[in-house]
Amino acid sequence: MINRRFIAIFNLTCLTGMLALPVAAQIDRAKQIGGKFMCMCNCNQVLTQCNHVGCTVSTAMLKELDQRLARGESETAITQGFVQEFGTQVYAEPPKSGISLVAWSLPSIYLAVGTALVVMVIWRWRARPHLRPAAANMPAGMSADRLEDVRQRVARETED
Amino acid sequence: MESSFLFNNLILLVSCVAVLSGTLFPVFSEWLSGSRISVGKPFFDKVNIPLGLILLFLTGVGPLLAWRKTSVDSLKRNFGWPLVVGLTAGAVLFALGLREFYSLVCLILCVFVTSTIGMEFFRGARVLKARSGSSLMTSAVDLTMRNTRRYGGYIVHMGMVLIFVGLSGAAFNKDAQKEMQPGSTMTIGRYTLLLQSMDTKPEPNYTSERLIVEVMKDSKPLMMLYPERRYFPANQESGTMVAIYSTLREDLYVVYAGRSPDNEVPVIHTYLNPLVKWIWLGGVVVVLGTFVTLLPNRRAVLALSAVQQPASAPSLSPSLQPQVTLREGHD
Numbered sequence: 001m002i003n004r005r006f007i008a009i010f011n012l013t014c015l016t017g018m019l020a021l022p023v024a025a026q027i028d029r030a031k032q033i034g035g036k037f038m039c040m041c042n043c044n045q046v047l048t049q050c051n052h053v054g055c056t057v058s059t060a061m062l063k064e065l066d067q068r069l070a071r072g073e074s075e076t077a078i079t080q081g082f083v084q085e086f087g088t089q090v091y092a093e094p095p096k097s098g099i100s101l102v103a104w105s106l107p108s109i110y111l112a113v114g115t116a117l118v119v120m121v122i123w124r125w126r127a128r129p130h131l132r133p134a135a136a137n138m139p140a141g142m143s144a145d146r147l148e149d150v151r152q153r154v155a156r157e158t159e160d
Numbered sequence: 161m162e163s164s165f166l167f168n169n170l171i172l173l174v175s176c177v178a179v180l181s182g183t184l185f186p187v188f189s190e191w192l193s194g195s196r197i198s199v200g201k202p203f204f205d206k207v208n209i210p211l212g213l214i215l216l217f218l219t220g221v222g223p224l225l226a227w228r229k230t231s232v233d234s235l236k237r238n239f240g241w242p243l244v245v246g247l248t249a250g251a252v253l254f255a256l257g258l259r260e261f262y263s264l265v266c267l268i269l270c271v272f273v274t275s276t277i278g279m280e281f282f283r284g285a286r287v288l289k290a291r292s293g294s295s296l297m298t299s300a301v302d303l304t305m306r307n308t309r310r311y312g313g314y315i316v317h318m319g320m321v322l323i324f325v326g327l328s329g330a331a332f333n334k335d336a337q338k339e340m341q342p343g344s345t346m347t348i349g350r351y352t353l354l355l356q357s358m359d360t361k362p363e364p365n366y367t368s369e370r371l372i373v374e375v376m377k378d379s380k381p382l383m384m385l386y387p388e389r390r391y392f393p394a395n396q397e398s399g400t401m402v403a404i405y406s407t408l409r410e411d412l413y414v415v416y417a418g419r420s421p422d423n424e425v426p427v428i429h430t431y432l433n434p435l436v437k438w439i440w441l442g443g444v445v446v447v448l449g450t451f452v453t454l455l456p457n458r459r460a461v462l463a464l465s466a467v468q469q470p471a472s473a474p475s476l477s478p479s480l481q482p483q484v485t486l487r488e489g490h491d
Binding site: 100 | 174182
């Protein structure tokens with residue numbers, strides 16, 4: 001009797017789990033895809049983060065997203081559908097194609113050009129000959145070699 | 161050393177220009193293609209988070225590279241242990257279940273930078289302690305006061321580390337919204353919110369509608385919160401007064417968002433944002449560090465006071481004359 005009850009509970013748990021998993025996965029997917037769209041109520045917030053009470057626009061958009069996911073549409077098809085309906089302003093981030101690639105590539109270009117400039121400046125610094133101290137600035141009664149020795153000693157003793 | 165300064169400025173500049181171009185991109189896209197492409201928070205997050213992490217890394221590395229004499233040996237000596245400590249902390253956090261890539265990297269870097277700064281204070285204080293025989297803490301304070309710009313700068317860096325720790329918590333923000341009748345509850349994280357009742361209070365220039373919410377943590381009563389919604393009849397506008405419960409671990413915000421248009425039931429929106437207080441704490445430490453950097457070095461003060469001694473004052477015997485000179489500290 002106990003075994004039968006145990007098996008029944010086990011089966012019920014497994015069945016509930018199997019049914020709950022796709023639902024949870026769909027919610028996660030809706031959150032992930034919804035995070036790529038803006039709410040079109042002019043609040044300038046991401047669709048999944050619009051916090052206006054009674055915002056009919058975000059409610060309708062989220063509902064449509066859920067319906068499309070339930071129909072098994074791909075992310076590309078959903079995105080195309082939203083863009084057709086609301087225009088390119090629906091993107092929360094520019095798509096990685098066409099003219100929008102410029103927006104994505106600019107930071108890398110800035111970084112590459114800036115790094116090249118910095119490397120060039122450092123290279124020029126390194127290529128510059130070390131300046132010897134001018135005779136006028138030398139302490140009285142100290143030879144250039146002696147001054148160099150002192151410099152090296154100071155460098156050693158202040159290494160940390 | 162010099163290159164780390166340049167890279168530091170480069171990263172700040174790139175971040176600044178990237179934000180500028182992202183902000184202006186919708187205008188340019190409309191001008192070039194006729195359709196306006198919006199650029200929102202996800203774009204700026206993707207661009208600026210890696211740059212911020214590079215900056216955090218340089219915060220730890222830059223100040224400890226010796227000016228014009230950095231060698232592989234000095235790199236090993238200065239960064240060996242902090243690197244080990246940082247990676248160990250990362251392994252522990254990963255084992256504890258932290259899987260958010262950027263948060264994990266951020267916290268590893270925070271531990272790394274804290275270790276480098278801590279070691280720098282420790283090394284200097286240990287030398288002073290050996291000379292003066294005073295405690296390590298007194299020696300650390302003395303060390304800071306001898307070179308306020310250098311060690312004040314480290315305090316500012318420590319403040320930045322605290323700010324980054326706070327920012328790393330943003331990956332774990334949660335929020336929930338629910339229509340709630342009095343007596344109903346909602347749960348977010350470890351907290352359960354029970355809407356006990358609501359009242360209305362007329363004030364001279366607004367009318368306040370207030371919710372009385374009991375907060376329970378792990379099913380134990382914790383405190384009462386009173387989120388409010390104020391209606392100002394003069395300009396026909398309303399505003400929300402957010403109720404906040406703030407700890408070092410997390411902030412709980414309870415917002416009375418209004419009444420549902422369908423059934424007039426109060427709607428509560430709650431946010432649970434981890435580590436927010438660390439950002440404020442970091443800001444305070446940055447200000448404190450800035451004040452320290454503005455203080456004159458202790459030696460300079462002694463030298464100046466010696467110079468400003470009035471001529472008529474009785475002179476000390478040669479053995480008691482202060483043997484100090486006005487010198488700029490190493491930065």
